[in-house]
Amino acid sequence: MIANRTLELLSLLQTQKEWTGDGLAERLGVSPRTVRRDINRLRELGYPVTATKGPSGYYRLSRGARLPPLIVDDEQALAIALSLQTAPASVTGMGDATKRALNSIRELLPPHLAHRLATFSIEQIENAWELAPPQVDPALLAQLSTAAQQRDLVxxxxxxxxxxxxxxxxLAEPHRLVVWSGRWYLVGYDxxxxxxHAYRLDRIRHLTLTSWRFRERQVPDDDITRFVQNQPDRGDAPESWPCWGTVLMECPAQLVAKWAPGAASFQAIDDRITRIRMGAWSWSALIGFLITxxxxxxxxxxxxLVEAARKVMGRIDVEITRPHGEPRPGRGPGLSAGASG
Known part of the structure; x- marks a missing residue:
C-alpha cells in the first residue's frame, strides 16, 4: 500500500511542476502529515524533492546529481521492455546497449510481469522491400541535441x-532532431x-560547436513532417546504394514529396514533371519503386537503369480472366519508360 502510494505521489510530481501539500493530500486521499512522510521516503530513494514553506508553499521535483532508482507501474515497465525489443537500428553501436538494458529490466521484473513479458516473444525480421536507412553516430545525436537545447550555433x-x-x-542554428522513414534529420536555419533546411545527419561531417548563441526562430511550417518531406535534398547519398538512378516522372512534386521513399530526393521541373533521384539494392528494385x-x-x-526498365516491361504479362473463367492473355498495367538523350 505504501509503495503504491509512493509511486502515485512520484507520478503526480512528474506530471505537474508544483503541488501544494494540501493538493497532494487531497489527490492521494491521505493527510498532509502522511504526504510529508512520503516526500521524505522519495528523498531517501534519491529523488530531489524541494519544498517552500508558508501559506503558498509547494513541493517540486527537481533535477538531481545522480540517477535515482526508477519507479514505474506495470504498464510502464511493459512499455519500456517492448520498446527496447522493437527499437530501430538506425544509431551506430546501440544494439548491444539495447540488449543489456532489456536484460536489466527483465531481471528486475516481479514474477507476474516477467510472465506477461514472456508472452510477447518478439523477433524482428528485416523487410527486404524497405530501404534501410544509413546509421548515425550517437555522439553526433548528443551534440546536436544539446546544441539545439542551449541554442548554440554549430x-x-x-x-x-x-x-x-x-x-x-x-553555419546553422539547430532547432530540432527529426526521425522520418528511419532517417535522422536536423531542422535548422542556415x-x-x-x-x-532539413539536414541529413549521415551526411554531416566535422561538426564543431561554437560559443555563439542565437535567438529562437519560428519554423516556416507548423507540420515538421511535411517540412522534412518537402526538402528536395532529403534523400540518401549515392554511395549508400549499389544502384542509383534518375528519372523524369509525370507527377507533381507535392505528390512525389509525400509518397516517395525516404531514400529519394526530387526536383520540381514544372507543375507536372518531377525529377526523382534515388538508389536501391538492384536495378529492378529501383524500377519497382518507380512503378508504384x-x-x-x-x-x-x-x-x-534504362536496360532494367526494358526488361521489367517485357516481363509484365497479366492474365485477364473472362466472366466465364476462360483466361486470355493481355498486357500488364500502363508502364511506360524510355531513356532520354
Whole structure:
C-alpha cells in the first residue's frame, strides 16, 4: 500500500511542476502529515524533492546529481521492455546497449510481469522491400541535441545528394532532431544562406560547436513532417546504394514529396514533371519503386537503369480472366519508360 502510494505521489510530481501539500493530500486521499512522510521516503530513494514553506508553499521535483532508482507501474515497465525489443537500428553501436538494458529490466521484473513479458516473444525480421536507412553516430545525436537545447550555433561540412556534389560549409542554428522513414534529420536555419533546411545527419561531417548563441526562430511550417518531406535534398547519398538512378516522372512534386521513399530526393521541373533521384539494392528494385507511382516516366540514366526498365516491361504479362473463367492473355498495367538523350 505504501509503495503504491509512493509511486502515485512520484507520478503526480512528474506530471505537474508544483503541488501544494494540501493538493497532494487531497489527490492521494491521505493527510498532509502522511504526504510529508512520503516526500521524505522519495528523498531517501534519491529523488530531489524541494519544498517552500508558508501559506503558498509547494513541493517540486527537481533535477538531481545522480540517477535515482526508477519507479514505474506495470504498464510502464511493459512499455519500456517492448520498446527496447522493437527499437530501430538506425544509431551506430546501440544494439548491444539495447540488449543489456532489456536484460536489466527483465531481471528486475516481479514474477507476474516477467510472465506477461514472456508472452510477447518478439523477433524482428528485416523487410527486404524497405530501404534501410544509413546509421548515425550517437555522439553526433548528443551534440546536436544539446546544441539545439542551449541554442548554440554549430558549424559542419555537408554533402549534398547529387552524384558530383561537393561538401559545403554550413553555419546553422539547430532547432530540432527529426526521425522520418528511419532517417535522422536536423531542422535548422542556415545563417549564411538565410534559409531553413532539413539536414541529413549521415551526411554531416566535422561538426564543431561554437560559443555563439542565437535567438529562437519560428519554423516556416507548423507540420515538421511535411517540412522534412518537402526538402528536395532529403534523400540518401549515392554511395549508400549499389544502384542509383534518375528519372523524369509525370507527377507533381507535392505528390512525389509525400509518397516517395525516404531514400529519394526530387526536383520540381514544372507543375507536372518531377525529377526523382534515388538508389536501391538492384536495378529492378529501383524500377519497382518507380512503378508504384502508376505514371509515365523517362529514365535519364544510367544505362543500367534504362536496360532494367526494358526488361521489367517485357516481363509484365497479366492474365485477364473472362466472366466465364476462360483466361486470355493481355498486357500488364500502363508502364511506360524510355531513356532520354
Amino acid at each position: 558549424r559542419f561540412s555537408y554533402r549534398s545528394v547529387g552524384l558530383d556534389a561537393e561538401d559545403s560549409e554550413v 545563417q549564411q544562406r538565410r534559409s531553413w 507511382f502508376s505514371c509515365r516516366f523517362t529514365v535519364e540514366g544510367p544505362p543500367e
